[in-house]
Amino acid sequence: MRQTLLLCLTLTASAATAQTYSIKTYGAVADGKTLSTTAIQKAIDACHRAGGGTVDVPTGTYLTGTISLKSNVNLHLETGAVLLGSPNINDYRAYTLPKYPEYGTNHYGILYTEKAENVALTGLGTIDGNDPAYFDPTRAKKIDTVTTRYTRQKNNYRRVASGIGDGPWEPREPRPRQMVIFAGCKNVQLRDISLLRSPFWTLHFSDCDAVNVTGIRLWSSLLAPNADGIDVTSSSNVTIANCDIRAGDDAIAITGYDHHFEIPGFSGQRHISENINVTNCNLQSYSSGIRIGFLDQNTVRNVHVSNVNITNSTRGIGIFLRDEGSLEDMTFDNITIETHLRTGDWWGNGEPIHISAIRGKENVKLGRIKNLKFNNITCRGENGILLYGTPESVIEDVTFSGLTFEVLPSKLNDVAGGNVDLRGVIGAKNQIFARDIPAFLAEHVKNLTINDFKLDWGSARAPFLTNGLEVNRFDNLRISNFRGTGAPGNAQARPILLQDGRGAVVEDAKKEDVKRVSVR
Template sequence: MKKYLLILFLCGINLPVFAQNKTFNIVSFGAVADAKTINTKAIQKAIDACSAAGGGMVYVPQGTFLTGTFHLKSNINLFLESGSVLKGSPDLADYDHFTQPIYGITYFGILYTNQAENVSITGAGTIDGNNPAFHDFTRAKKIDTVSTHFSRQKNNYRKVDSGIGDGPVVPNKDRPHQMVIFSDCKNVQVRNVSLLNSPFWTMHFADCDDVLVSGIRLWSGLLVPNADGIDVTSCSNVIITGCDIRTGDDALAIVGYNHHFEIPGFSGKRHLSENIIVSNCNLQSYSSGIRIGFLDQNTVRNVQVSNVNITNSTRGIGIFLRDEGSLENLTFSNINIETKFRTGDWWGNGEPIHISAIRGKENVKLGKIKNVKFNHINCTGENGMLIYGTPESVIEDVVFNDVNFELTDSKLNDVAGGNVDLRGVLGEKNQIFKRDIPGLLIENAKNISINNFKLSWKNPRMPFYTHGIEAENFENLRIDHFTGGASPINKTAARIFLGKGTGFVTDDAKGVVRQK
């Protein structure tokens, strides 16, 4: 071990100071790498001893160690050697749990760390949530008919003729929740490890400050429901960089919760998420590659996403205002997006970019989406993009600059096409509803600037594909250097179709049709 640390030092790899002097091997505390023994107590003993010594490294050697829930503490680096696996026990009794008034018993995942500072998980080893133990991979979870009642296909929406299609698979009634949680922590690092097969959210940062996630491989399983990649809730000063994330549910989710579940030890803070950087990542998701905002929402602000590939996803970038608080100062640059339709109960419907502000809760003052920029974006998708506000929450100050979009035909158009998916809103008719699809839909928005937007259509065959750009209930819309037009098979559609609105400016009025 000392030789290994010396090699890291000579190679210029920085370890936390507290990890260079004190090492606590979990095997020395009784852990057994036989993939049978439950090692929760042995791992926790190593952590407790490390903490009592003032901090250091808890070392996991090669081998597979089954475990339930354990807890890191301040000034500790959990180091996973190459070839090491911390694997979740298949028995729920091995996980810590607590009771919530509404949800009943809730199980923690493998690692829950609360109110710690200077804490990290590093190395080339693996944390494996063992999701096959908690799901039936022979059955698909079906979408509810209430949500699909107003869709174009009604009960046939996303229908699968045989097998499980695109999933998601059916979870057991009870399963461990977030596989790795850091709650109310400061100076947190997760570097280079693999996080695999989570039965629920994979890694959750709640109310943390100063977080770095770098170089990880996070594959939760593309067929597993609720298996988000990284969830950032009410955190400040977060950097996520150089990661490969492939998930069933959202690959990255950034929200500012205005309340939390009653988790033991949680401090009860309620604050926004701010100052978040995401860069140089590859993302795949059967829901959204990146999701910002949703229900139980406080403000999210100052988010920068750059040099990211979002491929094989059901929705690319999703920005959702459903509650109080605002989503503001969001910038997306140098991003490639590829989206498609799916069968089964996944959220999202093939949109590369989705921005919507519509009520999801009663008795709250709905917030705002404002100051959102998209620069140098290349998209291929099977559904149109949308900026969809409502009269009580008009979307403000959105810029599209140098955006290329190829809208392609889909083999699933018959069971999924021609709809808008706004789920998470009040009212059955607002969930998933039938609508003609332009390349870009703008509704209830003001101060929208579109510059150098190129739209092309690849083999369109469905009559519901219509205009190039459609705008309804807008104020101050500017479109310059728009290349492309309406769906080539729809002879009545316009290059730019304008409904009610004021303040329209363009450098090329050819093909602009105003509603009479």
């Protein structure tokens, strides 16, 4: 009898510490019209005060502005439950940037959580950013003529034949920023949730540790600018698995912002991003499927991407060094990539893989890209693979093993083909510029290894297509088992062109297939 009583008391105590709080109990109304922000926040606060548990969002549509999770709280959205973002910008919490007053007043999105531990967002329900309230679908953002002046097409670059083409939509400002953000949090879990129609970045982890995102559906409109999928900034020990991400901007972005970059949610300290795994995901983006690095950048390291499909994207994998800090120790295994040219103001120009290291800021010591490994990569793309280092930041220790690439013809070649897009750099000539396009181009590289590369030009016959594999200004290069030719229809194109380098070893190739110019 005494043992039974003790067991009952234990179960009662356990239930008391893991209670469920329905947002309806606190006044939330499931009509999609009544603003329920206060009621939802009351439920979260009550759960937190009691030591934690689950805040339940029952089936129905609840209009909301900005809410915040607290430690030990799981916000659970039942099947058919929708948190719908308000179309009124004043329903979202406002903030300003003291160091950047020119940015004016900004607003958080639907869920802003700061310095919390053991927080979760789960269930088969939906968070809907209500993007139609913040875009004009009849108008497209256009690239300015200063940016396009060095392209092959000049003012006709990415010209749209009719309508708005590939967008992107013109934003209606102000609009809410990150739809869901966790800042300075530890032990964050997202499972099964749907995140839809974000008007800006969709899911952002800033200065977080121990993050697990599993099985979510994240669909922003492919025509919505700045509507990234998942952004991981200055965070460590992150896993993104089994997700379907379709985003107007980068599907997954991994960066390590430094102390120069200030928005609420960033600690202001020099945090790196490290120990990040992305696996078993399907990605689409009108920018990059996966982007690593960029401006205001600290080190990113130990990133591992495996078993990923990147389709219908403008870039596949993009690795960008523009600032101090390094991008290092990364592997990419078993990845399928499909890329296309676009009209409109999207970054990227159809490259399946883009790796570049070129200055984007003055008065910093430019970092390095080093130790990257690509294994079993299958590409289909409307532009070439690009490795673009510079004399002050040579790309080092890159290995490709098991690379298949089919070059695709493009209906947009006349308005977008034959260009390299390095935007985010210093100097107008370095932004987007005309260049003949090899299938694989590498410049300013050290210790580059390409093993087992199969190239197929298919029906691609654009006049700007050139060599199969071109490597310029290199130090220690090894190529083995390359199966491909120069571009068909171009009499000057060679299977392999090597220029201005030293230490080149080419195996399993006919002597006449390799042209060497000033190679030592």
